[in-house]
Amino acid sequence: MTSVEEPARPNGRIRDAARTKAEILDVATQEFARAGYTGARVDEIAARTRTTKRMIYYYFGGKEQLFTAVLERAYSVIRQAEQELDVEHLDPVAAIRRLAELTFDHHEAHPDFIRLVSIENIHEAEHIAASEELGRIGSPALDVIRRILATGRESGLFTADVDAVDLHAMISAFCFFRVANRHTFGALFGRDLVAPDQREHYRTMLGDMVIAYLTADRAAD
Amino acid sequence: MTSVEEPARPNGRIRDAARTKAEILDVATQEFARAGYTGARVDEIAARTRTTKRMIYYYFGGKEQLFTAVLERAYSVIRQAEQELDVEHLDPVAAIRRLAELTFDHHEAHPDFIRLVSIENIHEAEHIAASEELGRIGSPALDVIRRILATGRESGLFTADVDAVDLHAMISAFCFFRVANRHTFGALFGRDLVAPDQREHYRTMLGDMVIAYLTADRAAD
C-alpha cells in the first residue's frame, strides 16, 4: 500500500505515529469497503497492518471513530479533485460536461469510496453526523456548478430555473449508480456497467443527458 | 405486520407453515434492511416473530438463504408492479414518462427494497447469483422500454440509437440514488431529497431529464 519498504530493523519497533495512523486508515478503508461496517473486523484490520489492535484504539478510540476517520479521508480526496477543477475558460456547456466527467472519473477510479458511502447510508449517515469536519465543509463542486449555471443562464443557453444542488444530485446519481449497483444490475440484466470498453459510451451518455436537460425547450412539454 | 391477531389458543402451538414462513420473511426483511446482512441478527429476527429461531433454520436453512429469500420476494414485488403497467395506449413520450414515474413511485414507497439492494451490492450480488429464481427472470420494465423505444424511433420522435438497458439504468439511477443516498446527501448538502413537498419537483425533473435526453438534437454536439 504505502510506498517502499523501510530498512526496518529486523524485529525492532519503529516509532512513526503518522505512518502507523496512515497505515491503519489504508487497511481500514479496504476492510470496511469490503465487508461493510458490521462485517469489518477490527482484528482483521490490525492483522493486516504492521501494528496491533491496541494502536487502533490508541489512535482512533474505537471501531466507530475509525470508520468516521476513514470516511473523512475518503471525502477529502474527492473534495481535493473538485477544487483543482478549472473550467473558468470554458463555455457553460463544455464546463458542465467537464465537471460531470470529473465526477464520472472519480467514481470509477474509487470504487471503495462508493462502497463506503453506500455503507454509510445503510447506517443513515450517523458517522457523518458525528464528524465535525464532514458536517462543516460543503462541496467545491457546488460552487463550480453555481457559477456555471449563472453564466449559462445569462447567455440564455440554459433553461432558467435549475438548481445547483439538484444538478449535482443528477450527475452523482448516474455516476454513483453505475459503480455502486454494478453487481445487482449485472446479475439481473446481464450488462456490466463498468466494462472498460463501455466506459466512453457511458461517459458520453452522462454528458449528453445533463446537457440535454439543461438546454431542453421546456415549453415543449 | 400481518393483518389481524388470530384467536390463538393461549399458549398452544398453531400449525401453519405458510404463515410462519411469511412472518419470518416479513421480519427478516425489516431486520436485514435495518442493519445490513452482517449486522442483522438471526436471534433478533426470531424474537420478533411468533415462532423461534429453530424455524428459520427449518424453513430456510440458514442466514444466507434467508437473505436470498428476502431478496427474491422484494424483487418479485417490483416485477409485479412493472407487469401491471399499461402504456400501450400512450404516445412514446407520455409512455416513457409514465414508466419513469412508476419506478420513481416504487422506489419511494419501498425504501427497504432499496436498502436490500444496496446491501446486496456490498456483497457483490452473491445471493442473486445463488438464487435460481432471480438469475432466470428478466425485467418486465425492459420489455416495456424496448417497445416504447421502437415506436418512438419509428415516429422520429426519439434519437435513433438509445439502448433499452441503458435507459433503464438512467431512470433507476435517479430514483435509486434519491432514496439510497438521501442520508449522506442530506448531511453533506443540507437538502432532503425525499422531503414530501419536493416529491413532485423531483418526479417532474426525472421525466424532463429522460425526455430531454431522448428527444435531444444530437447533431448539436
Place this chain on the structure above:
DNA sequence: TTACTAACGAACCAGTTCGTACATTAGCCA
C-alpha cells in the same frame, strides 16, 4: 547519560452469535 513520555505489543475478558442436538406435539390419514 539520564529520565521521561509517546508509542507500542501480548494476552486476556465479557458478551455475542450462528447454528444444532434433542425433545415434543398438532393434525391428518388409514
Place this chain on the structure above:
DNA sequence: TGGCTAATGTACGAACTGGTTCGTTAGTAA
C-alpha cells in the same frame, strides 16, 4: 382411534468480537 410425520420449542456450545489491562521500549530533551 391410533400412529405417523411435519412442525415446533428448549437449551446449549464453540467460535468469535470489540474492547481493555498491564507491561515494555524507542526516542528525545535536559
